[in-house]
Amino acid sequence: MEILKELLKGNRRAAAKLISLVEDDFTQAEIFLKQIYPYTGQAIVIGITGPPGVGKSTITDRLTKNLRKQGTKVGIIAIDPTSPFTGGALLGDRIRMQDLSADPEVFIRSMGTRGFLGGLSKATQATIKILDAMGKEVIFVETVGVGQAEVDIVRVADMVLLITMPGMGDDIQIIKAGIMEIGDVFVVNKADRDGCERLITEIEMMLALKPETKWKPPVLKTIATSGTGIKDVEETIFHYISYLKDSGGLERKRKESTRKEIIDLLREKWGILFNQYIKKDFLEEVITRVIQRKEDPYTVVNRLSDILIKSYKQGEKDYDQ
Amino acid sequence: MEEKKIRVLIAKPGLDGHDRGAKVVARALRDAGMEVIYTGLRQTPKQIVETAIQEDVDVIGLSILSGAHTHLFPEILKLLKENQIEDMIVIGGGVIPEEDIPELKKAGIVEIFTPGTDTRDIINLIKEKIKK
Ligand SMILES: Nc1nc2c(ncn2[C@@H]2O[C@H](COP(=O)(O)OP(=O)(O)OP(=O)(O)O)[C@@H](O)[C@H]2O)c(=O)[nH]1
Ligand SMILES: [Mg+2]
Numbered sequence: 001m002e003i004l005k006e007l008l009k010g011n012r013r014a015a016a017k018l019i020s021l022v023e024d025d026f027t028q029a030e031i032f033l034k035q036i037y038p039y040t041g042q043a044i045v046i047g048i049t050g051p052p053g054v055g056k057s058t059i060t061d062r063l064t065k066n067l068r069k070q071g072t073k074v075g076i077i078a079i080d081p082t083s084p085f086t087g088g089a090l091l092g093d094r095i096r097m098q099d100l101s102a103d104p105e106v107f108i109r110s111m112g113t114r115g116f117l118g119g120l121s122k123a124t125q126a127t128i129k130i131l132d133a134m135g136k137e138v139i140f141v142e143t144v145g146v147g148q149a150e151v152d153i154v155r156v157a158d159m160v161l162l163i164t165m166p167g168m169g170d171d172i173q174i175i176k177a178g179i180m181e182i183g184d185v186f187v188v189n190k191a192d193r194d195g196c197e198r199l200i201t202e203i204e205m206m207l208a209l210k211p212e213t214k215w216k217p218p219v220l221k222t223i224a225t226s227g228t229g230i231k232d233v234e235e236t237i238f239h240y241i242s243y244l245k246d247s248g249g250l251e252r253k254r255k256e257s258t259r260k261e262i263i264d265l266l267r268e269k270w271g272i273l274f275n276q277y278i279k280k281d282f283l284e285e286v287i288t289r290v291i292q293r294k295e296d297p298y299t300v301v302n303r304l305s306d307i308l309i310k311s312y313k314q315g316e317k318d319y320d321q
Numbered sequence: 322m323e324e325k326k327i328r329v330l331i332a333k334p335g336l337d338g339h340d341r342g343a344k345v346v347a348r349a350l351r352d353a354g355m356e357v358i359y360t361g362l363r364q365t366p367k368q369i370v371e372t373a374i375q376e377d378v379d380v381i382g383l384s385i386l387s388g389a390h391t392h393l394f395p396e397i398l399k400l401l402k403e404n405q406i407e408d409m410i411v412i413g414g415g416v417i418p419e420e421d422i423p424e425l426k427k428a429g430i431v432e433i434f435t436p437g438t439d440t441r442d443i444i445n446l447i448k449e450k451i452k453k
Contacts, residue, residue, distance in 0.1 A: 016377035024325040088351035094372065095361035101368040107375055110358050
């Protein structure tokens with residue numbers, strides 16, 4: 001298949017088309033994803049997360065420029081929220097990464113969440129694989145600005161950079177409420193503003209309350225707009241990655257994320273089969289009988305499952321012929 | 322379930338400094354359910370086409386105010402051709418003299434929207450040209 005050959009050679013058009021297919025028609029894309037899978041697992045995946053406007057894109061831009069100086073090929077996935085009302089999205093992360101679009105070894109893809117909760121889009125995990133297969137060595141995933149529930153990034157990234165900034169008032173509260181756990185390295189950006197040292201102290205105090213672990217998440221400060229502190233962030237990231245590799249942590253993390261991926265795909269698949277094989281009218285009938293107390297939901301679900309399994313097997317047979 | 326979405330790149334080539342018009346259009350397209358990639362000011366034609374490739378957009382919308390349309394539009398069309406891209410349409414907006422428009426359309430720009438255009442006209446044109 002031409003598109004696969006081109007992708008593996010690093011062709012940007014092939015990668016872009018494949019990502020669109022993943023976003024628009026996952027079932028079709030699966031045919032290709034199956035074939036690129038053996039070529040994936042090479043890239044280091046770094047999650048970039050934090051509240052809206054803290055400087056995620058600016059920091060990603062700076063880190064990428066540093067990596068490019070060493071010849072490292074970089075992929076970036078930048079996710080912004082899709083409006084639940086219109087289905088549209090304004091994807092603006094590229095504004096802070098303008099210079100990168102002149103570099104053929106950097107591939108940036110902006111995505112809307114398209115109804116997917118958790119700070120990523122459904123296509124994110126597959127897109128990481130596409131960028132990986134095309135030869136990107138480091139892949140940054142910039143999530144939507146996090147609130148509390150958007151912590152899916154831990155499942156798809158090898159490590160998470162959690163960015164904050166001074167002067168957000170309740171920001172520290174936001175961080176406390178559950179996302180604190182996901183940071184492997186903390187960055188206080190906009191250190192040119194007042195309150196930076198205080199925020200660092202607060203984060204360090206909060207981290208001190210966590211159970212003792214071998215890796216103590218460092219808290220670094222940056223001024224992303226001028227590049228101050230970025231080198232330090234870069235070194236810390238790769239220090240952590242080597243630590244992960246040496247301690248077996250990377251293997252553990254990837255095993256966990258593969259487990260979750262398989263379970264998610266399985267759930268998704270059964271959802272699709274449900275829509276495919278359980279006729280709407282039949283479902284309506286069943287619902288009516290349950291409401292009339294002629295049947296109970298538990299028995300009904302078992303019967304529907306039997307129908308699904310049978311139809312699926314039948315479908316497979318049709319496919320074989 | 323998955324749904325195909327129209328993806329639009331809104332870019333502002335050239336050196337002039339404000340992008341109010343481009344932002345208004347970007348928001349209107351978003352509200353019409355499209356995914357709008359907004360790149361900010363001062364993009365070179367090369368950067369614009371490279372971005373369009375990576376983002377796999379259906380539409381490139383160029384906002385040009387500086388009167389540089391006579392070379393920027395053709396430059397972008399040329400780059401698209403060089404990259405063998407035939408499935409993207411290019412539309413333009415800005416202060417463009419009426420008499421230059423036929424020439425630009427002949428060159429391959431699908432439509433030119435001058436200031437004061439109702440954003441609904443832009444939405445309708447895109448939806449008509451891009452069937453998804
Ligand atoms: N003063 C100051 N401003 C900064 C710094 N870093 C980034 N900014 C500015 O902060 C604003 C937001 O930066 P982005 O990089 O877009 O932030 P983001 O986290 O990616 O934003 P979203 O993707 O919208 O959540 C921009 O205007 C940046 O120029 C910094 O270190 N100091
Ligand atoms: Mg951003």
